[in-house]
Amino acid sequence: MTSTILDVQTELVEKARSFVPRLRDRAKETEEIRRIPDATINELKESGLFYILRSKQFGGYQTNMRTYTDIVTEISRGCGSTGWIVALCCIRELMISESFSEKTHQEIYGSGGDIVFSGVFEPRKIQVKKVEGGYIIEEGYWPFCSGSLHATWGYFGMPIVDEDGNVVDQGLITLPMSQVEITDDWHVMGLCGTGSNSINMKNVFVPDHRVVSFTDAIAGKFQSDHFRDIPLYNTALFPALAMSIGVPGLGMAKAALELFMEKLPNRRAANLGVEYLGDAVTTHHQAAEASLKIETAAMHFYQVADRLDACAVSGEYMSKFERVKALANIGYAVQSCKEAIDILILATGSAYVGNGNPMQRIGRDFAALYTHRTVSPITSKENFGRELCGLSSNTKNI
Structure with a gap:
């Protein structure tokens, strides 16, 4: 049984790796049309790579966070935008699977068609009213909903209110994307695709069974009683979410190094005392430094993935201290990727500024990822340091 599971996981990673050449061929198109091409979406569905964290009960592969990390890294080597979408759509499968009840799962997966999730937690504007049997979102606005153009179901953050309108908790909701309005406003410099x-939502009813406490979910108090014997669905929610935002950066950094090394043999040097750039001591230092920083990032990412899996298998939910540390590992890994990419951009020289240069796209995609506060190297280190010093993390939702 174990051998069969490992074979399936290895096959999925190999499938992801096989996508790299075609994703690089489509990267320019992906950026220009500001969405993932339909051909890529269809291939990801057909390959099963969208379903790596879905339960076997509902047609998925039910793998683990290490396999997820492998696959997201490979897809992101091919295209940063596509890697980002695979990372977030798959992690939402995990969030939905572990957070919601069997009734909700039967409703979602019994609705027919190819189920793909998108969503975003924090609303910038929202008015909610408690009514019989659920909640009415009178008005709601959530920016940055990655994958919105391909999703059939969504998950969103929402304040849970009582009959008097008082906020009593923070919640997660899920609903069909047919009930929301998508505003075409994604005009950006990175992760364009x-x-x-x-x-936007207006007068949308959400039944009680599709609303759960986010406070409970991040503490491992899940409503998925029917999945309690499946280790994957005991995975600590917030560190897993942070992995989905950070791990694409590892693939981007690897792609940057591969691109630099591929171009290096034919690059002539100027004012370095050698004819070719590959013979320059400066280049040797830059290549080594970038490579080692990428290896450092990988070690931190995989340490988190393996610890998430180990805790899930043990049946004991990851402790608050470990969750805070996991965020620090992820932030440190993201910073290492940034430093590696910065080195490679500098080593690329003025060719980097040319529109259409793949290195520039990688740089812009990573810059967009780096701004996400969930993986902030500064905040995550501060929080871990506070825990080490016997204080509480300043970030409560971990």
Whole structure:
């Protein structure tokens, strides 16, 4: 049984790796049309790579966070935007699977068609009313909904209110994307192909069974009683979410190094005392430094993935201290990727500024990822340091 599971996981990673050449061929198109091409979406569905964290009960592969990390890294080597979408759409499968009840799962997966999730937690504007049997979102606005153009179901953050309108908790909701309005406003400099448009809702009813406490979910108090014997669905929610935002950066950094080394043999040097750039001591230092920083990032990412899996298998939910540390590992890995890419951009020279240069696209895609506060190297280190010093993390939702 174990051998069969490993074979399936290895096959999925190999499938992801086989996508790299075609994703690089489509990267320019993906950026220009501001969404993932339909051909790529269809291939990801046909290959099963969208379903790596879906339960076997509902047609998925039910793998683990290490396999997820492998696959997201490979896809991101091919195209940053596509890697971002695979990362977030798949992690939403995990969030939906572990957070919601069997009734909700039967409703979602019994609705027919290819189920793909998009969503975003924090609304910038929202008015909610408690009514019999659920909630009415009178008005809601959520920006940055990655994958919105390809999704059939969504998950969103929402304040849970009582009958008097008082906020009593923070919640997660899920609903068909047919009930929301997508605003075409994703005009950006990086991760252009993710279609991370804004979502608007007006007078949308959400039944009680499709609303769960986010406070409970991040503490491992899940409503998925029917999945309690499946280790994957005991995975700590917030560190897994942070991995989905950070891991694409590892693939981008690897792609940058590969691109630099591929171009290097034919690059002539100027004012370095050698004819070719590959013979320059400066280049040797830059290549080595970038490579080692990428290896450092990988070690931190895989440490988190393996610890998430180990805790899930043990049946004990990851402790608050470990969750805070995991965020610090992820932030440190993201910073290492940034430093590696910065080195490679500098080593690329003035060719980098040319529109259409793949290195420039990688740089812009990573710059967009780096701004996401969930993986902030500064905040995550501060929070871990506070925990080490016997204080509480300043970030409560971990």
